[in-house]
Amino acid sequence: MKMKWGVIGCGGIADRRTLPGMMLADNAELIAVMDSNAEAAERVKEKYNAKYALDNVEELLAIDEIQAVYIASPVFCHKEQAFAAAKAGKHILLEKPMALTAEESMEIAECCKQAGVKLGVGLMMRFHSYHQEMKKLIAAGKLGEIVSMRAQLTCWYPDIPGNWRQNKALSGGGALMDMGIHCIDLLQYISGLQASKVTGFAETQTFSYNADDSATIVMKMNNNALAMVDANFNIPDAAAKCRLEFYGTKGSIMAEGTISQIEAGDVSILISDDSLAYDASQNREELVPVKLNVPLGNMYTKEIESFGRAVLNDTEPEITAADAIAVQKIVEQAYLASENGITATL
Numbered sequence: 001m002k003m004k005w006g007v008i009g010c011g012g013i014a015d016r017r018t019l020p021g022m023m024l025a026d027n028a029e030l031i032a033v034m035d036s037n038a039e040a041a042e043r044v045k046e047k048y049n050a051k052y053a054l055d056n057v058e059e060l061l062a063i064d065e066i067q068a069v070y071i072a073s074p075v076f077c078h079k080e081q082a083f084a085a086a087k088a089g090k091h092i093l094l095e096k097p098m099a100l101t102a103e104e105s106m107e108i109a110e111c112c113k114q115a116g117v118k119l120g121v122g123l124m125m126r127f128h129s130y131h132q133e134m135k136k137l138i139a140a141g142k143l144g145e146i147v148s149m150r151a152q153l154t155c156w157y158p159d160i161p162g163n164w165r166q167n168k169a170l171s172g173g174g175a176l177m178d179m180g181i182h183c184i185d186l187l188q189y190i191s192g193l194q195a196s197k198v199t200g201f202a203e204t205q206t207f208s209y210n211a212d213d214s215a216t217i218v219m220k221m222n223n224n225a226l227a228m229v230d231a232n233f234n235i236p237d238a239a240a241k242c243r244l245e246f247y248g249t250k251g252s253i254m255a256e257g258t259i260s261q262i263e264a265g266d267v268s269i270l271i272s273d274d275s276l277a278y279d280a281s282q283n284r285e286e287l288v289p290v291k292l293n294v295p296l297g298n299m300y301t302k303e304i305e306s307f308g309r310a311v312l313n314d315t316e317p318e319i320t321a322a323d324a325i326a327v328q329k330i331v332e333q334a335y336l337a338s339e340n341g342i343t344a345t346l
């Protein structure tokens with residue numbers, strides 16, 4: 001059985017990744033696309049063979065056969081559109097961040113609960129096959145106790161006049177809110193740990209927009225492991241490896257290029273028995289890394305199929321609002337720490 005979708009916001013991510021992913025999904029049928037820019041809606045309708053192209057949400061929500069909407073509009077539009085969709089009885093796959101603030105995200109979750117519609121969030125990097133394998137390895141204790149983790153996501157995002165993402169009032173935040181959110185979510189999801197403390201710096205170093213272009217945060221996890229996330233809009237794509245690293249008392253996992261919109265990258269696993277005895281000579285034996293090698297797919301296809309299954313089988317979505325709200329709270333507290341935190345001046 002196929003779930004019938006409407007899409008709200010036909011810009012960057014919808015057109016570049018999610019709609020191509022939806023076309024490959026085994027349980028999805030695209031019915032209508034909507035964008036405030038009518039030309040964009042019309043172009044995307046033709047490209048993906050939708051039945052309707054619309055330029056307002058009400059008309060899309062009035063289409064009876066649509067069971068679920070994918071909301072990929074700018075963040076400042078999410079709350080109003082999610083409320084309208086929930087009230088129209090449509091299930092919602094909402095792009096990250098869910099809303100401008102964690103408070104608003106909680107209101108959306110409550111509204112969906114009251115309306116009896118399912119709400120999933122677009123933290124699709126969880127569906128990367130390598131990330132799921134890494135999660136299994138850590139859960140099986142292969143790395144021992146996790147003591148340190150790091151995740152990085154960067155891109156080059158220079159000043160664009162009028163751009164919503166470069167204005168915190170319209171986006172909820174810059175590099176940390178936009179990209180760091182995936183990194184924090186992956187660290188928590190893969191390790192199975194939760195952050196219990198956070199501090200950090202969020203700066204606008206390179207560009208002149210009203211949002212952070214550089215952020216680094218440190219989290220203390222609930223097992224006392226320490227974790228670092230860096231998110232930058234001011235490092236060229238080609239100059240960063242988007243590393244994801246987990247270190248434990250028995251080994252490590254180092255991934256390059258898996259934090260991405262494309263399911264790809266390279267993962268090296270090192271398992272050592274150093275934990276058994278202290279090596280007084282501190283000779284570092286050369287371990288041969290094991291490379292992860294499992295079939296890769298399309299994270300957006302998996303995201304669409306997963307949410308479709310949740311609706312069609314009436315089960316909990318795999319990526320819930322609670323997951324996304326927990327991450328958004330960490331980002332907000334990191335921003336507060338950056339603004340008000342106590343730091344030692346060197």
Ligand SMILES: NC(=O)c1ccc[n+]([C@@H]2O[C@H](COP(=O)([O-])OP(=O)(O)OC[C@H]3O[C@@H](n4cnc5c(N)ncnc54)[C@H](O)[C@@H]3O)[C@@H](O)[C@H]2O)c1
Binds near residue numbers: 012014077124261
């Ligand atoms: N999960 C991911 O991989 C990923 C990647 C990029 C962006 N995103 C998220 O997707 C969302 C959209 O980001 P983007 O990069 O595609 O933005 P974008 O600016 O490229 O596209 C947004 C689109 O929404 C349209 N729009 C503006 N106001 C609207 C309204 N009121 N109703 C409907 N459409 C409206 C614009 O015309 C544009 O076509 C954001 O929440 C962003 O964080 C997720």
